[in-house]
Amino acid sequence: MNKLELQKMANQVRKGIVAAVHGAKAGHPGGSLSAADMFTYLYFEEMNIDPKNPKDPNRDRFVLSKGHTAPGLYSALANRGYFPVEDLPTLRHLGSYLQGHPCMQETPGVDMSSGSLGQGISAAVGMALAAKMDEKDYRVYTLLGDGEIQEGQVWEAAMFAGARNLDNLVVIVDNNGLQIDGKIEDVCSPYPIDKKFEAFNFHVVCINGNDFDEIAAGLKEARETKGAPTAIIMKTTKGKGVSFMENNVGWHGKAPNDEEYAIAVADLEKIDKELEGK
Numbered sequence: 001m002n003k004l005e006l007q008k009m010a011n012q013v014r015k016g017i018v019a020a021v022h023g024a025k026a027g028h029p030g031g032s033l034s035a036a037d038m039f040t041y042l043y044f045e046e047m048n049i050d051p052k053n054p055k056d057p058n059r060d061r062f063v064l065s066k067g068h069t070a071p072g073l074y075s076a077l078a079n080r081g082y083f084p085v086e087d088l089p090t091l092r093h094l095g096s097y098l099q100g101h102p103c104m105q106e107t108p109g110v111d112m113s114s115g116s117l118g119q120g121i122s123a124a125v126g127m128a129l130a131a132k133m134d135e136k137d138y139r140v141y142t143l144l145g146d147g148e149i150q151e152g153q154v155w156e157a158a159m160f161a162g163a164r165n166l167d168n169l170v171v172i173v174d175n176n177g178l179q180i181d182g183k184i185e186d187v188c189s190p191y192p193i194d195k196k197f198e199a200f201n202f203h204v205v206c207i208n209g210n211d212f213d214e215i216a217a218g219l220k221e222a223r224e225t226k227g228a229p230t231a232i233i234m235k236t237t238k239g240k241g242v243s244f245m246e247n248n249v250g251w252h253g254k255a256p257n258d259e260e261y262a263i264a265v266a267d268l269e270k271i272d273k274e275l276e277g278k
Contacts, residue, residue, distance in 0.1 A: 001044055004278055006212050009079060010040040011271050014241045016075030016088045018264045020098070021255040023089025027100065030251040031145060032072030034176040034209070034236040039076035041215045042141060051081040054109050060138050061127050063112045065120025066145035066174065067101040068253070074098050074107070082109035118151030120144070121171060125157045128169040128229070139223075141170045147179025150188045155200070161229045162201030169229040170222045171202070174209065176238035178249045197231035209234025243267050 001009065013036045021027035043049065047060040064073045071091060078085040083097075090096035097106040101115030111127075114120040124142035131138050144154065161169055173193060181187045190196070194204045203225040207214040215234070222230035238252070239245025242264045256264055 003212050004275065006037075006040055006044065008272070008275050009044055010037045010212075011241065011268055011275065012079055013040050013072070013075045015265070015268050016078060016085060017071045018242065018256065018261060018268070020071040020074060020088040020091040022258075022261040022264075024092035024100075025255050026092055027071050027255055028068045028253045029071065029242070029255070030178065030238040030245060030248070030253075031066060031174060031176060032069040032075075033240045033242060033245065034238045035069060035072050035143060035174045036075075036240065037210050037212060037236075038143065038172060038174070038215060038234065039072050041212060041219070043076045043080045045216070046219050047141065048138065049080075049109075051109065054082060058136065058138055061111045061124070061140045063120045063124040063127070063140070063142040064102055064110075064114050065124070065142050066117065066148050067113075067115030067120060069143075069145070070098075070100060070102050070115075073102060073110070077107075077109040080109070083107075117145070117148045118153035121154055122157040124171070125161045125166065125169060128161065128166040129164060131168055132164070132166065137168075139168045139170065141172065143172045143174060145179065146173055146175045146177065146184050146190060146193065147187065149173060149190045149193065150184075155196075158197060158200040158202065158231075165201075165227050166229045167226050170219070171197070171229065171231045173231065173233050174236055175233055176236045178238045178247070178252060180249075180252045182249055193233050194231075197233070201228055202231040203228045204231045204233065206233045207235070209236040210240055241268055241271060 128140040245251040
């Protein structure tokens with residue numbers, strides 16, 4: 001896909017996110033929207049995957065370590081063809097296969113169940129180590145929140161990945177600056193994030209995570225890095241694309257009502273029209 005096509009698809013992913021959380025009357029739109037561009041690039045451009053064969057042993061793996069942003073992952077998977085987009089509003093409903101956190105037993109395309117913060121990266125490190133031990137070529141990607149990296153388990157996993165030179169691992173940190181209790185530097189500052197990963201023997205790339213050129217360049221650099229895992233620290237806007245959600249910590253974990261949903265859809269449809277005019 002070219003850059004314009006990726007931008008259009010990312011907007012469809014964002015539409016799916018707001019539809020899902022509105023349908024659920026619960027969920028986490030802010031961090032799902034901030035990472036929508038990365039979800040889009042990973043599933044439509046970067047990863048070696050096949051929706052018709054989601055359990056292919058040679059596929060690339062993705063672990064959503066910040067599992068509460070499942071609406072973003074689900075929307076990317078649905079738009080990629082793993083299951084119907086029309087099912088997104090069943091998020092969190094009783095009996096739905098789209099629960100509040102990803103479940104690998106129930107949801108097509110989900111490589112690891114996650115949700116308890118800090119644990120996803122450990123699973124991703126284990127997958128990357130398994131690929132090395134089995135002499136397989138697949139790569140492993142994991143997405144963390146900047147608030148999530150306040151968890152100690154994250155750094156245990158990072159230490160191990162660096163010590164084992166897992167150059168088939170890409171750790172992506174969504175640095176949107178906000179967590180449930182406020183600004184991350186006010187809650188328990190993880191800054192400087194890049195220097196911390198460098199201390200654990202990671203190759204570090206800092207990008208604008210809402211810019212496809214920078215996403216593409218960052219992931220290319222990760223593929224070309226040998227002998228060390230890569231950490232991509234991406235600066236993003238929480239709630240990206242929806243006017244009243246952008247940089248608003250209150251939209252970390254709540255759903256829009258009917259009136260707010262209509263405004264969100266109008267915001268995203270306006271972006272659609274702007275992209276059509278390019």
